Amino acid sequence: MNDVRIDTPRGITLAGTLQLPAGAAPIDLEVSTTSEDTQPQQARPEGVVLLAHDFLTDRHGQGGRLDWIGARYREAGLATLNLDFSGLGESDDDVITLASEAEDLRAASSWLAGLGFTRQMIHANGFGATAALLARPEHVRTAVLVGRHRGAAVDPVGGDLLPRAAR
Numbered sequence: 001m002n003d004v005r006i007d008t009p010r011g012i013t014l015a016g017t018l019q020l021p022a023g024a025a026p027i028d029l030e031v032s033t034t035s036e037d038t039q040p041q042q043a044r045p046e047g048v049v050l051l052a053h054d055f056l057t058d059r060h061g062q063g064g065r066l067d068w069i070g071a072r073y074r075e076a077g078l079a080t081l082n083l084d085f086s087g088l089g090e091s092d093d094d095v096i097t098l099a100s101e102a103e104d105l106r107a108a109s110s111w112l113a114g115l116g117f118t119r120q121m122i123h124a125n126g127f128g129a130t131a132a133l134l135a136r137p138e139h140v141r142t143a144v145l146v147g148r149h150r151g152a153a154v155d156p157v158g159g160d161l162l163p164r165a166a167r
Contacts, residue, residue, distance in 0.1 A: 002017065002027070002029055003015065003016070003017055003031060004016045004018050004081075004165070005110045006083075006107055006108055006151065008086065008098055008104060008107040009072045009103065009107065010100070010103065011083070012086045012091065012100075012104075013091065014083060014084060014085070014086060014091045014107065014108065014111045014146040015083075015084045015091045016059060016081050016082055016083040016084065016108065017059060017080075017081070017082045018079065018080070018081050019070065019074060019079065019080050019081075020046070020074070020079045020081075021046060021074040021075070021076075021077045021078060021079060021132070024044075024046055024079065025044070027044075027115055029118065031117075034047070034103065041115055041116035042116055043116050043118045044079075044115070044116040044117055044118070045107060046077055046078055046079050046114055046117075047078050047079070047117070047119035047120065047121060048078060048079040048080065048081060048117040048118075048119070048120055048121070049070070049073045049078050049079070049080045049081070049120075049121045049122070049123050049149075050081050050083060050105065050108055050109060050112065050120060050121070050122045050123070050126030050140070051066045051069065051070055051080055051081065051123050051124075051146070052081075052083060052085070052101075052105060052122060052123070052124035052125065052129070052131065052132055053055045053066055053083075053084075053085065053124075053125060053126075053128050054083075054126030054128055055126055055127035055128075056096075056129050058084050059082035059083055059084045060082065061125060065125070066082055066123075066125070069081070069123060070082055073107055073123070074141075077116065078121075079109060081112060083104065083108050083125070085101045085104050085128070085131075086100050086101070086104050087100070087125075088111075091104075091162055093136075098127075098130060098131055098134060099134070100129070101131035101134075102131045102132075102134040102135035103135070104131070105122065105131055105132060105135040105137055106135050106137045108137075109122075109135075109137035109138070109139045109140055110139070112139065113139045117139075118127070118139070119141065120139045120140045120141060120142075121140065121141065121142040121143065121144070122137070122140050122142075123143075123144040123146070124130070124143070124144070124146065125146045126146070126147065129145035129146060129147065132145060
């Protein structure tokens with residue numbers, strides 16, 4: 001697990017946690033990933049999922065839900081980046097707006113591309129899902145957008161869809 005810092009074009013620094021699946025080659029996070037790089041990073045074989053949280057939560061999601069979802073993606077062989085939007089979690093303080101969250105997602109996606117992640121996906125909850133629709137980062141090819149769910153997550157055939165710890 002690597003805690004990371006990502007700069008946005010408006011001068012805000014975002015906090016995040018980048019995690020690789022088991023067996024993935026390590027990443028040198030000391031390598032510059034700015035647009036001025038002369039040598040692009042080699043494309044990584046695994047894809048990455050950018051996890052975007054709901055309004056007024058943080059990169060872990062309500063009750064740790066995004067941590068749980070991220071672990072499932074890593075079990076499937078994908079890297080994950082849990083991101084604190086600006087003004088929330090450990091990111092720099094900022095006024096929380098839909099436009100700033102969209103910019104945060106584009107900045108994180110570009111940062112990931114600079115590390116060699118050419119196959120990107122966003123998994124976003126609530127307000128983060130709305131920001132993902134607005135952002136449409138150029139490197140992202142797939143989006144899982146989740147709205148707010150009220151009540152128990154129960155399969156009508158009989159059984160919990162989410163373990164109690166993930167609710």
